[in-house]
Amino acid sequence: MKNSSKVVVIVDGYSTGRFLAPFLHKRGYTAIHVQSSIGIPNFFTRGFRPENYDERTIFDGDLLRLVDWLKAYQVLVVFIGAESGVYLGDKLSATLQLLGNTPESSELRRNKFLMIKAVNDGGLETAAQFKSNDVDAILKWHSTEMNGLWPVVIKPINSAGSDSVRFCNNAKELIAATQNILGKKNKLGILNTEVLVQSFLDGEEYVVNTVSCFSKHNLTDIRRCYKKRISGAGYGSACEELLSPNEKISQELKSYAFRALDLLKITHGPGHFEIMYTKKGPKIIEVGARVQGEINPDSNAACLGYQQIDKTIDAYLEPTRFFSYYEKDYTLQKFGLWTFLISEKIGKITSIPFIDTVKTLSSFFSLQMNVQPEDYLVRTIDYYSSPGNVHLVNQDNNRLMEDMAQLRQFESEGFIIEETLS
Numbered sequence: 001m002k003n004s005s006k007v008v009v010i011v012d013g014y015s016t017g018r019f020l021a022p023f024l025h026k027r028g029y030t031a032i033h034v035q036s037s038i039g040i041p042n043f044f045t046r047g048f049r050p051e052n053y054d055e056r057t058i059f060d061g062d063l064l065r066l067v068d069w070l071k072a073y074q075v076l077v078v079f080i081g082a083e084s085g086v087y088l089g090d091k092l093s094a095t096l097q098l099l100g101n102t103p104e105s106s107e108l109r110r111n112k113f114l115m116i117k118a119v120n121d122g123g124l125e126t127a128a129q130f131k132s133n134d135v136d137a138i139l140k141w142h143s144t145e146m147n148g149l150w151p152v153v154i155k156p157i158n159s160a161g162s163d164s165v166r167f168c169n170n171a172k173e174l175i176a177a178t179q180n181i182l183g184k185k186n187k188l189g190i191l192n193t194e195v196l197v198q199s200f201l202d203g204e205e206y207v208v209n210t211v212s213c214f215s216k217h218n219l220t221d222i223r224r225c226y227k228k229r230i231s232g233a234g235y236g237s238a239c240e241e242l243l244s245p246n247e248k249i250s251q252e253l254k255s256y257a258f259r260a261l262d263l264l265k266i267t268h269g270p271g272h273f274e275i276m277y278t279k280k281g282p283k284i285i286e287v288g289a290r291v292q293g294e295i296n297p298d299s300n301a302a303c304l305g306y307q308q309i310d311k312t313i314d315a316y317l318e319p320t321r322f323f324s325y326y327e328k329d330y331t332l333q334k335f336g337l338w339t340f341l342i343s344e345k346i347g348k349i350t351s352i353p354f355i356d357t358v359k360t361l362s363s364f365f366s367l368q369m370n371v372q373p374e375d376y377l378v379r380t381i382d383y384y385s386s387p388g389n390v391h392l393v394n395q396d397n398n399r400l401m402e403d404m405a406q407l408r409q410f411e412s413e414g415f416i417i418e419e420t421l422s
Helices: 015-026 063-071 083-095 103-110 112-121 135-144 171-181 248-263 297-304 308-317 319-323 354-360 397-412
Strands: 007-011 030-035 055-058 075-080 129-132 152-156 166-168 195-199 204-213 216-229 235-243 269-278 281-288 335-340 347-351 364-369 388-394
Touching: 007 015, 007 083, 015 030, 015 075, 015 297, 015 308, 030 083, 063 083, 075 083, 075 308, 083 103, 103 112, 112 129, 112 195, 112 248, 112 281, 129 135, 135 171, 135 195, 152 171, 166 171, 171 195, 204 248, 204 308, 204 319, 216 248, 216 269, 216 297, 216 308, 216 319, 248 269, 248 281, 269 308, 297 308, 297 335, 297 364, 297 388, 308 319, 335 397, 354 364, 354 397, 388 397
Parallel strands: 007 030, 007 075, 030 055
Antiparallel strands: 129 195, 152 166, 152 195, 204 216, 204 269, 216 235, 235 335, 269 281, 335 388, 364 388
């Protein structure tokens, strides 16, 4: 092992978590990767770089055996790379007596029903909610507690990334959405034994990202979300726009998020909030105790001068540095948009001219494609079915928005589908 005195563990270093190891290497640390279960979905593992780790193992359910194996490496910190790693990451930190969020409250950070209940019990505004494995019980709750008010939102209890989220406008849609979830494995490979039904939050959605150290919280960035209503599904992400922390709404969102961090017992590490700003103010949609997924850290650095990953490493390994800035809000140095590609087409891809045309935009920063020629393109209904994403960065916000509009034009003709004979 390269540096046996500076060893860290990363549990499920997938999605944006795949960047943790390279960032740690730059600071002289050696990384061990622990996969939290055998059945991690391919969507999360794509982009994983095994060469970034000196050792790798897969957790087989025997925590004590894993801990005994890790004790030989004098591990300093356990990082959680993706949503699927929260339970194991918390248990490892506690068992190895390292900094981390207590496993006694892990359910608050993974079970969406308990998450919302804890925030509501703490005095913050939230959606009304109910959970059950019985469609009739859900319909009764809707009739009595919601006074028959539509729409309502149906989702799995503990998945991620808008998985199977449906906005239901009548009983027929609610029944179909419930049946689509119950008894099936979600995107994290967990069997759905119950569904969560919530009142519809009408407002504007925001992402709020944070990092905490000994319950001291730092605001890393806020993003305004633009979403597209998708027939037969929910609202799909169209793009996220970096927002200045100086706006009044930013400070309201910050205050709400910091209070929620305390209620959910997120004392160490990153937080990734989705919050709806309603007529009554902020209301939580959900939060993940990990860095925001699928973000390009370099685009954040171009706009903010740092990344959420940097501050996460500071919080765990260099707390003195974290405490030197944690009370300061970020400065928006450049304007940025994170754009999700949306496909209305279905069929086998013959070519993707979008890849070349989007790079001609003056604001173009980076492109990640989830499909390639010969793949089968599906209609985008959620985060998982998007064919890719683009980061745009510009000093001039007007030019950024012009390029965003141009990107959508490129996108409409950017995927050539094989014609089939009828």
